[in-house]
Amino acid sequence: MSRTILVNEAIRFGVPEGDIILDAALSQGVVLPHQCRGASCGMCKARVTQGTVDNGWSLGLAISDQEIAEGFCLMCQARPLSAEVHLRTVQPIPGGEGSAVQSFEARVLCNTPLTPRVRRLVLQASEPLRFEAQAGAYVELALPGLSPHRRYSLATVPSSTGLIELLVARHPGGAASGHIHDLLQPGDSVGVTGPYGTCRLPEGEGTVLGLAGGTGLAPVLSIMEDALAHGDISPMTLLFSVRDDAELMLMDRLAGLARAHPNFRYALLVTEARSRFCMKQQYAPSWLRENHGSLAGARAVIGGSPGFVAACSDTCIALGMESTAISADSFTPVAQT
Amino acid sequence: MPDPQTLLAEIKAAPGIDGPNIFPLEWPVETPKLYDIYDAARDPGWSPHTLAWDTLRVEDYSLDQRYAMAYWFSLLAVFDGSGPSVFARAMIHTYESKEEDPVRKCFFSVVRDEMNHEEVCGRAIKRLTPGGPLGYVPETPLGHLARNNIEWLYYNGSRYWTGFKNGVDKYPLAILFTSFLFGEVASSTLFHGMYQRTTIPVFKEAFKRIGQDEGRHLGICLAVLQKLLPVLTEEDKQMISIQLRAGFVFLSGILHEPPEQFWKLPPTFIPAQRQIDEVARSAGLGILTLDERKANWKTAVLRMKANLDPYGIEFPALPEVGIEGKEVVFDPEKVIPIF
Numbered sequence: 001m002s003r004t005i006l007v008n009e010a011i012r013f014g015v016p017e018g019d020i021i022l023d024a025a026l027s028q029g030v031v032l033p034h035q036c037r038g039a040s041c042g043m044c045k046a047r048v049t050q051g052t053v054d055n056g057w058s059l060g061l062a063i064s065d066q067e068i069a070e071g072f073c074l075m076c077q078a079r080p081l082s083a084e085v086h087l088r089t090v091q092p093i094p095g096g097e098g099s100a101v102q103s104f105e106a107r108v109l110c111n112t113p114l115t116p117r118v119r120r121l122v123l124q125a126s127e128p129l130r131f132e133a134q135a136g137a138y139v140e141l142a143l144p145g146l147s148p149h150r151r152y153s154l155a156t157v158p159s160s161t162g163l164i165e166l167l168v169a170r171h172p173g174g175a176a177s178g179h180i181h182d183l184l185q186p187g188d189s190v191g192v193t194g195p196y197g198t199c200r201l202p203e204g205e206g207t208v209l210g211l212a213g214g215t216g217l218a219p220v221l222s223i224m225e226d227a228l229a230h231g232d233i234s235p236m237t238l239l240f241s242v243r244d245d246a247e248l249m250l251m252d253r254l255a256g257l258a259r260a261h262p263n264f265r266y267a268l269l270v271t272e273a274r275s276r277f278c279m280k281q282q283y284a285p286s287w288l289r290e291n292h293g294s295l296a297g298a299r300a301v302i303g304g305s306p307g308f309v310a311a312c313s314d315t316c317i318a319l320g321m322e323s324t325a326i327s328a329d330s331f332t333p334v335a336q337t
Numbered sequence: 338m339p340d341p342q343t344l345l346a347e348i349k350a351a352p353g354i355d356g357p358n359i360f361p362l363e364w365p366v367e368t369p370k371l372y373d374i375y376d377a378a379r380d381p382g383w384s385p386h387t388l389a390w391d392t393l394r395v396e397d398y399s400l401d402q403r404y405a406m407a408y409w410f411s412l413l414a415v416f417d418g419s420g421p422s423v424f425a426r427a428m429i430h431t432y433e434s435k436e437e438d439p440v441r442k443c444f445f446s447v448v449r450d451e452m453n454h455e456e457v458c459g460r461a462i463k464r465l466t467p468g469g470p471l472g473y474v475p476e477t478p479l480g481h482l483a484r485n486n487i488e489w490l491y492y493n494g495s496r497y498w499t500g501f502k503n504g505v506d507k508y509p510l511a512i513l514f515t516s517f518l519f520g521e522v523a524s525s526t527l528f529h530g531m532y533q534r535t536t537i538p539v540f541k542e543a544f545k546r547i548g549q550d551e552g553r554h555l556g557i558c559l560a561v562l563q564k565l566l567p568v569l570t571e572e573d574k575q576m577i578s579i580q581l582r583a584g585f586v587f588l589s590g591i592l593h594e595p596p597e598q599f600w601k602l603p604p605t606f607i608p609a610q611r612q613i614d615e616v617a618r619s620a621g622l623g624i625l626t627l628d629e630r631k632a633n634w635k636t637a638v639l640r641m642k643a644n645l646d647p648y649g650i651e652f653p654a655l656p657e658v659g660i661e662g663k664e665v666v667f668d669p670e671k672v673i674p675i676f
């Protein structure tokens with residue numbers, strides 16, 4: 001006999017007798033928040049608002065006895081006992097209801113140079129994140145004595161680990177980037193608010209171009225990585241443009257994606273110096289024209305300085321891409337205060 | 338070229354293959370869920386070499402603190418460092434015993450994860466005690482004690498390996514997986530505690546990432562056991578009780594303190610380790626006190642027990658943490674659990 005599950009009053013599916021709720025959902029293509037499937041990450045936690053479940057295995061890492069007593073369960077271990085069970089998830093459903101903006105303290109775990117100009121900043125959130133499926137989003141950092149808050153795109157989709165990864169370029173005279181580069185130490189706290197931003201993979205089925213200038217790589221790479229991780233099989237090319245070889249970064253991630261996904265490839269452009277990686281100095285618009293006779297039906301995600309974004313999107317449109325098929329994340333250094 | 342029909346008249350059947358053998362190759366699937374977990378594990382989402390090692394400034398720590406932290410990573414490495422070899426050996430076993438394809442794949446992903454965990458241990462040790470774990474000359478008495486203890490730990494690790502090698506081929510999958518599950522329970526408990534407690538950023542990230550990997554391993558063990566536990570034979574159940582006792586004794590070496598039944602250690606070992614613990618704790622490594630470790634270990638073991646009881650597996654008596662149960666004989670030649 002099958003049991004019926006209703007999640008967040010929106011998603012209904014059946015679970016064969018004796019089966020685990022999450023297993024049954026996934027086998028029917030119903031995506032629910034989860035990660036380890038081993039009762040240790042807590043991503044799949046949900047409150048049972050109606051009906052009863054057998055809680056199954058738990059080691060107490062992801063769910064406490066008290067939470068069980070309060071009616072929470074782990075969907076990756078629980079089996080329905082009543083004919084109908086209603087659940088409310090703690091994490092948002094991927095691609096579902098959207099995430100509310102959250103403000104929280106985060107501790108600096110890592111602040112290391114990737115290139116002479118860019119540092120990789122990893123923050124540990126002090127509370128669980130509700131950032132699921134927000135590739136392409138950005139957050140605001142509140143740094144001591146600096147106003148307004150500074151915006152940085154997420155370089156990875158924050159997962160249940162609560163780790164937030166950002167790429168921070170030093171801007172000449174930039175107070176915030178200077179502070180991050182020179183003063184922010186592991187162990188320091190910063191305020192974070194987010195997620196914001198609407199840069200997403202444009203809907204559609206055509207080829208995807210990711211055009212990234214400098215730290216614009218963060219949103220472009222995380223969007224493409226996220227799409228690939230979710231099984232997107234569209235042909236994807238990521239073009240990463242920098243001024244010289246020393247500015248290249250995250251090459252292992254790019255190479256790893258290309259190895260893991262036959263539909264993903266990347267190209268490097270060096271604009272102002274001789275390079276080990278490309279035959280000639282070239283700007284993204286000219287690369288686009290040289291490599292694509294027409295971009296009709298294609299989609300693009302563009303990240304970089306306003307000039308880079310404008311030049312790339314103008315070229316894409318000139319080559320036949322619909323303007324609605326372009327999503328961009330452009331950054332402008334904030335004036336010093 | 339001879340006509341295939343003519344050739345066919347002359348063919349000779351290939352000789353039979355003695356098992357266990359990796360040939361003939363097959364790709365059976367009984368638990369598709371394991372493919373999903375394997376897929377999720379293809380990219381673990383982190384690499385030990387991109388952790389912020391440069392933030393670990395050894396000069397900020399006293400010599401004794403360096404020795405003590407390196408000691409703890411050496412102790413961890415007795416378990417985590419053997420992970421790749423243990424799981425690689427077990428992976429070969431799954432090929433030879435014709436386990437389903439996703440089980441073999443999951444073992445492979447665990448080998449890869451264990452490589453990463455072992456790399457963290459190695460990098461920490463080499464940074465804190467260049468030449469370590471053994472090839473350096475300590476400059477303080479505590480450093481000498483630490484190095485002597487490490488020699489004893491590795492001696493015991495070598496005894497474990499001999500037992501594991503002899504044991505792994507003998508046991509059916511259910512027994513292997515309950516043993517591994519015990520290891521995963523132990524490591525999740527340990528890394529969770531250390532992650533919460535450490536104040537050293539690079540280790541905080543490392544422990545968190547390792548804990549996340551271990552969570553996936555737990556998921557693998559549970560997926561396999563959910564299939565196997567309901568159909569155990571009485572003989573399997575008895576063997577599992579014995580293995581649980583063996584696992585408890587072996588894993589207590591890091592979760593609490595090494596009990597005598599397996600661990601052959603000199604009388605200086607435990608007093609030295611207690612002092613080293615104190616010093617590593619003072620450096621911020623996140624070492625729980627002995628009482629906290631014991632309490633966590635007991636909770637983890639009790640949860641393991643609660644999850645095995647419904648399948649009629651008698652839990653062994655574990656008097657060291659005050660758990661009553663079936664008296665089982667401990668055989669040091671048969672220890673197979675691992676992180």
Ligand code: FES
Nearest residue numbers: 035036037042076
């Ligand atoms: S998926 Fe990790 S606890 Fe359920």
